[in-house]
Amino acid sequence: MNLGRLPAPLVDGALVGAALADTWVYVDIGDRVAMACALLAALALTLRRRLPLTTFVLTLPTALVTDAVFATIAALYTLSSLSRRRVLLAGCALAFAACDFLPWPWSSVRPAELTRTPSLIQLIYTLATAAAPVFLGQLVQARRELSLRLAEISEAREHERLLTDQRVLAEERAQLAREMHDVVSHQVSLIAVQAGALQVGSRDSETRRAAATIRQLSVQTLDELRHMVSVLRASGGRRTELTPQPSLADLRQLVAGSGIEAELETDLPDDLPPTMQRAVYRTVQEALTNVRKHAPGARATVRIHHGAGALHTIVTNTAPTRPALALPSAHHGLVGLRQRAELLGGTIDSGPTADGGYRLHLELPAEDWPNHE
Incomplete structure (x- = not known):
């Protein structure tokens, strides 16, 4: 002893x-x-x-x-x-x-x-x-x-190991920032330029609208990429201010700028917990992105309501009117949404509808919020 x-x-x-x-x-x-x-x-x-x-x-x-x-x-x-x-x-x-x-x-x-x-x-x-x-x-x-x-x-050895890990991480972040700036940003800039040229030179109104949407999304993506590059280049030095997180107030702008015909129906208050607001926003964002990629020409409906002690976010779209283009995808979008929902104690269900469309349903527990139905 x-x-x-x-x-x-x-x-x-x-x-x-x-x-x-x-x-x-x-x-x-x-x-x-x-x-x-x-x-x-x-x-x-x-x-x-x-x-x-x-x-x-x-x-x-x-x-x-x-x-x-x-x-x-x-x-x-x-x-x-x-x-x-x-x-x-x-x-x-x-x-x-x-x-x-x-x-x-x-x-x-x-x-x-x-x-x-x-x-x-x-x-x-x-x-x-x-x-x-x-x-x-x-x-x-x-x-x-x-x-x-x-x-x-x-x-001292543990501190030295942490410093080594931070140095390696800083080098990787700097390399990633260079790749994003030199490759991704350059290609997105070309997309924005080509979309702008198509918007000005085309005589078809529908083509001009599509080109304007592409140009708007490209410019927005470039802004986000530039901010991400600045965050990566900080490499653990001075604290870089993060982009403000989206909320329910940004949903209408998200739906309006989605590049598809979409309708938003919601009666939720703006004082929901920030984590729930971000979960709803990211779910709608991912669903509309999937509609734009996999169901060209389809119409989408976004319904967000509270009932039976839960917050429901339902995004449905009709069947596509033209064939979808083969676009690269890592198929991580729904996986990430499901993990986010599980962290909040909720669930996500998705699948095809009877008319050839698709439906995504996010359910989050919200017993403390009044029923607005």
Whole structure:
């Protein structure tokens, strides 16, 4: 068991109890001076963490007048584990050895007895007893400092790894920004230019309207691309302001600029939670994009209402009137919408209708909103 993980009051209480037991074994209850010194030493152990040197000084008399030296050894160990002053520790160890070796009262000491072999052995034993808690305390202090150094090294390595990851990410973002600026933006610009030329040069009104829609969407896409490039080029430096997130107030503009014949029906308030507003907007945006790509000439209807404790967004379109062009697609649109709906606790259903069209239904829980039907 690691004593360092035990609560400090529990450890201190155990040491005081051991010191009192040591007193009960080695101190005569009738010797008031010895008993007072031993009790003082035992109680002084409660101060060993805050005042280690004072605690050792208070425990030293019991080593002089009694054989109960547990409190003094514990105090010396604590002082050694907390202090870096080796001269002080050596002096404390010698003081403890002297108090433990010399009999009390000192007047009973006979110089001739100190030269006898048993006395020399006792002196060596006393010095070893005094040195042991010092060495052990220094060892514990070194182990604690080593653990702190290892923790600092691990933290430094983790910080270095994070910096490396950020540098790699910044390089990838810069490369992606260059690709978007040099390739995607250039091609979208050409689309906008060609659409503008077609709008001006065509005599057919329907073709001019289609060209105007293409040009408008191309210009809007270019603006979004430029902002995305600026965000990518920031690369974790200064904070770049993000584009304002769409809300229900932007739905009519989205439907009007979709490039298809679409109708919007909604009676929702404008104070819905922003997350729900974004989910509705992105769902309608993806649905109208799919109609424009996969059902040319179809008409779309967007209905958004609240009922039965849920918010319903339904986008339906009629059958296409002309064949769809083969356009590249990663088929991630509906997957992303379904994931967004699941995060809000909702569902998305989609599928063909009986008349050859298509229907997409987003349902989000909204029990806290009043029924506007």
